[in-house]
Amino acid sequence: MKLNVKCVMVDTGFTPVVIINHLDAIRYDLHPRDRVLIETVGKREKRKFISVIDISTTDTSVKSGTIGLLAEAQAAIDANDGDVVDVHPAPKPESIKIIRKKMRGERLSEKELDTVVKDIVADELTEIELTYFVSAVSMHDLSLEEVAAMTKAVAKNGCRFNAKRKPVVDKHCIGGIPGNRTTMVVVPILAAFGMTIPKTSSRAITSPAGTADTMETLAKVSLSLPEMERVVAETGGCMAWGGSLGLAPADDKIIRIEKPMSIDAPGLMLSSVMAKKFSVGATHVLIDIPYGRTAKVVTRAEAEALRIHFLTIGKLLNMEMLVVLTDGSQPIGRGIGPLLEARDVMAVLQRAPDAPVDLRVKALRLAGEMLEFCGGVQKGSGLEVATSILESGSALRKMEEIIAAQGKTSPSEFRLGHQRAVVVASRGGVVRSIDNKAISKLARMAGAPITRGAGLYLHKKVGDRVKKGEALYTAYADSAEKIRHVRKYHEELKPYTIR
Amino acid sequence: MKLNVKCVMVDTGFTPVVIINHLDAIRYDLHPRDRVLIETVGKREKRKFISVIDISTTDTSVKSGTIGLLAEAQAAIDANDGDVVDVHPAPKPESIKIIRKKMRGERLSEKELDTVVKDIVADELTEIELTYFVSAVSMHDLSLEEVAAMTKAVAKNGCRFNAKRKPVVDKHCIGGIPGNRTTMVVVPILAAFGMTIPKTSSRAITSPAGTADTMETLAKVSLSLPEMERVVAETGGCMAWGGSLGLAPADDKIIRIEKPMSIDAPGLMLSSVMAKKFSVGATHVLIDIPYGRTAKVVTRAEAEALRIHFLTIGKLLNMEMLVVLTDGSQPIGRGIGPLLEARDVMAVLQRAPDAPVDLRVKALRLAGEMLEFCGGVQKGSGLEVATSILESGSALRKMEEIIAAQGKTSPSEFRLGHQRAVVVASRGGVVRSIDNKAISKLARMAGAPITRGAGLYLHKKVGDRVKKGEALYTAYADSAEKIRHVRKYHEELKPYTIR
Missing domain, CATH: 1.20.970.10 (Transferase, Pyrimidine Nucleoside Phosphorylase; Chain C)
Known part of the structure; x- marks a missing residue:
């Protein structure tokens, strides 16, 4: 890609580094990476910052008597060549x-x-x-006690949401299943029942759509904390993007350090998830762990182990946990990509005849379990109550309320990609499996999530009979090139197994 | 301290970071810390560099379509605001x-x-x-096989010295004992005997003098590799500063990363020492491990364990190792600080009546052991041969040869500090111990090693009788303030125990 250069003095979010000459280092007994306080001298407004020292062993770049400031340090005190600064040793943080x-x-x-x-x-x-x-x-690795302590620390050292009532319900899915937008059905059902569910979600990082991306095709999701408080006070629920709320700032920095090594430390993952629940004051949390051959969690045993971890940490944090293991063997719903997934969600809420059954069934199951878990609904009748909330139209009305409270998006703002391709079966038989990872990749190639109207619409799901030449899915994109990409990689990735 | 600001675009020695907008990141499927190749577009001379990506989630500093370059990246392609660059994904290093x-x-x-x-x-x-x-x-931790492999890797990926003859002798002391300048007596003795000993040394980091600092009061030590080769060809030996030779560049970077946590990983320490021996092609290495209550290595057991490690790694690297445990209970010699230590060394070589006996005895012992170990001298007569080389004046002549070959320093260049203080005993008795760490600190306070003529001269050593009010040591400095510091901290540090 081609980009325009901008010379920035950016806040990297870390202590800046300054460079001094090795002779000065010896003279003032400073060692590499010692911390120093640097103050401007002779300027009207005294400015200062803490930095760490690097030592130049040659005299070419930083001579004795001078201090080398990189862009970040320059910006911190608005320094220019020839300014004088005072340098004092500063203690290391505890x-x-x-x-x-x-x-x-x-x-x-x-x-x-x-x-x-x-x-x-x-x-x-x-x-x-x-x-x-x-x-x-x-x-x-962290012990579960440490994970709980880390969770509290991350949540407490950030902004916090206060619902001013109890119980506060929250949910989280481990992810990895395209189209799995149950949150957008569960939240309206539970809020319609009268529960408080201040849901924050992430944008897609490696998937074709996050809940925040999908919700954004319907309503504004970049809410400030006071806006979120208002929406929840008015409607009982919300579906906001977590990124604009500053709920767990330490978490973002830790994730940045984990990326280069693709570190996936279980302790840090657990505390990252739970900190966001803790910071909205959740008392009851539903965790959805889909598992399957092409899901994030592959085996039932892995899913069970993760379940135990969540339950234990919930206990330590004084949160009631409901952890359910669900089918992660294929995508949920038919649409894959923000706009297509939002349409599936609305079809379920609107009780449209073409609404995807699996999304409806899974969302009702989760909502039903939560109703029994913390809504005072009798054991065994949660599903029935959830279904009646959906069927009566009150879930749809609640969704419309929430959308209005967050700020409705103009319907013309997002359109389905105008470039389309119907991808057909190369043989007949029964669909035996659909590869979650391959479907994600193809939807991303079509342009999801950045092109909101791009993605795939699955005509066939596991168990469906298909004839040779019959449509498997339609791809939507905003360019013919992307469509060509999808066609080409379909052959390579083989997302459908038909036998 | 006050320093003048210099805005630098310095080579930090690490892959630079560039910043792109989150929308571009999604569009081009780039994740935080992915590597990219950045090339200039439309400039006469095409320039490029590899960097890693940071992603800006706001649009304030780096808008979609632009790329933020920090100083280092700007310098790499000589970029200005508005230039256009092309960005391609680049693979991660193996x-x-x-x-x-x-x-x-x-x-x-x-x-x-x-x-x-x-x-x-x-x-x-x-x-x-x-x-x-x-x-x-x-x-x-590294296994000893890994340490050996690491040693070779560090040495091979750097410049190397080739003596063009064998055997090549080298020595190293673990450090921690002020005044312990045996190298400057051992090298001339062994070279006078006809051995090849291309010795490189470090400057002081936390001590009042390194061998390089001390030798520098007599001769130039910042030699290039060809200069070092010439000196060794002419004289059989040298005493050069390792820092200017580029023998183990990886080591310097690793040390930089160890500092902030004061990491002292045994494996990395061993490979750091051995890499420098390997890169000068040493076939026979003498390791001196002084141990004592206030030394770096405290117990005999620790010293023994370290000895075994050196022997094992030597075997793996095909180097003959002679590891000796020596007395680290007090400073060696009387002078502490570069010039004062150089005077001790020269007094020993000149067979002056006031030459410190302990420095002479220890140096002769080490030289004698090396003569037996790899000089073909009969077991039991090494000390005698070493002594006769010293007594005959050939060690002194060899030292003068080496000094001349490296480039003699003008004698007027370094003078003893003109501010002096005689520190006296506050009670009478026998000197029971002298604290190595306290003596180092006091000598540094006097201005060593940066002020070459600063430091301490010890009048009393362990076992000496002392009367109340009698001189323990003289401090030399270039300012009255430093002398006051030494006096003040003498009371606090109590370097002498007299009973």
């Missing part, structure tokens, strides 16, 4: 000792984890120091 | 997989360690990625 302790494999207390998270949020740690923390935590 | 393997606690092969070190030297790794490596290596 976290360093705690990180060293974790590196030795010792357990950390709630207070210690809180100290580390505070320093992360306050940009007190350098990128190297935070990497040591993430690395120690992923190599030695 | 090291990433290998680092992940070490994080899981698995052993790495010689080839794998070589790949990582190659990438370190070529700046292919980001600071975060290298931190994961250092962290994995320090938490899981």
